[in-house]
Each structure stands twice: as structure tokens, then as C-alpha cells.
Amino acid sequence: MTGRLTMGLYNSLDPKKFAEAHRRALARAAPVAAAFNCNLVVFGFPFDNDLRTPKEISDWLITTTSIGQGGDWIVKLAEEGRFNSFPYPKGGFPPQLGKVVVATRKPEGKISITPRDAATLLKEGRSLLLVFGLGPRGLPDKIMDMGEYHMDLTNKGVSFETCTAIGAAPARIMTYLDTL
Numbered sequence: 001m002t003g004r005l006t007m008g009l010y011n012s013l014d015p016k017k018f019a020e021a022h023r024r025a026l027a028r029a030a031p032v033a034a035a036f037n038c039n040l041v042v043f044g045f046p047f048d049n050d051l052r053t054p055k056e057i058s059d060w061l062i063t064t065t066s067i068g069q070g071g072d073w074i075v076k077l078a079e080e081g082r083f084n085s086f087p088y089p090k091g092g093f094p095p096q097l098g099k100v101v102v103a104t105r106k107p108e109g110k111i112s113i114t115p116r117d118a119a120t121l122l123k124e125g126r127s128l129l130l131v132f133g134l135g136p137r138g139l140p141d142k143i144m145d146m147g148e149y150h151m152d153l154t155n156k157g158v159s160f161e162t163c164t165a166i167g168a169a170p171a172r173i174m175t176y177l178d179t180l
Helices: 020-035 054-064 069-079 115-123 141-146 162-179
Strands: 005-011 039-043 083-086 099-103 128-134 149-151
Touching: 005 020, 005 162, 020 039, 020 054, 020 069, 020 128, 020 162, 039 069, 054 069, 054 083, 069 083, 099 141, 115 128, 115 149, 115 162, 128 162
Parallel strands: 005 039, 005 128, 039 083, 099 128, 099 149
Antiparallel strands: none
16 A cells, blocks of 8 residues: 655745745646645645635635646645645644655755655555745744655755745656656
């Protein structure tokens, strides 16, 4: 039994106002999640308080911007129960999402894993939550500390723009998984 890979987008942008950068990150991440059979979750996104369910959020998102087919994918993920929204984690991430893997170009040595290691964990039946920080500040230290694992997707310390990493990380992990 293979575990599930969930892509987690952590809002390091504006915590009070939903901005175009939030929309675009979702529009870019949703087709990646669909293509590689991942779930997609967001943390601390400032959605309107009237939006309660993932389906309400996804339906609203496609009416607020011309994000193209990415909007269709977020709706599809929500309909399939593969998209969700959570508040900022306080004491930890929701355990049902799996072991927390922080995407970083500077992994902490003893908890550092490679994309191949992540694929091996999935193959062994462990679910993983791969957390990406949105914005120029990346993930705060307290969130970095919540990671059971840290993963540099390049194995070389190369810094990627967030949306590039969102596309490349699941592709690498799932390609390794296909070869195991």
C-alpha cells in the first residue's frame, strides 16, 4: 500500500488580505497536484469568512480571477475531497496529512532526506505532507521546526522560486516512486 503525498502551501504572504499571489499559487499548484495524484492543502490563507467548505472556496476562486484551467483543477480536487484549507498550525500540522516534510534548500543535517527517500517512505505506506512557504520570506523558523524531515529537492542547495519548486518536487518524488 502506497502512502499519499499532500502538497501544503503555507501563507507567508499577507495574513489578512487574499491577494493575487495567493490565487496564482493555487492556480499553479492545483494542476500539479492533479497530475501527480497528490492532495493539496493550504495553511493560513485569508479566505472570506463566509467560505466554509473546500468546494465553496474553489467555486469562489474561479470567479475571482482569470487563472485559466488551473481554476478547473482546484474545483476538481475539491469535488474529489483532495483540496482543503486549514488555519495556521499552532502546535503542529494536522496529523491525518502525514509526516511533515519541509521543502528547503538548507535542510538540517540529521533530518535531511532526498526526493528518493521521500518516495521510499511513500512506497512503505507512509503519507507525507510536503510544505512550501509562499513569499520571499519562506517558512518561519517555528514551522521549519515542525518538520519531521527537511528536503532539498535539488540535493545541491539550489534556490528555486516557490512555484518552480511546487512543480518540481512532486515530479521528482513521484518519478522515483514509479521506479521503486
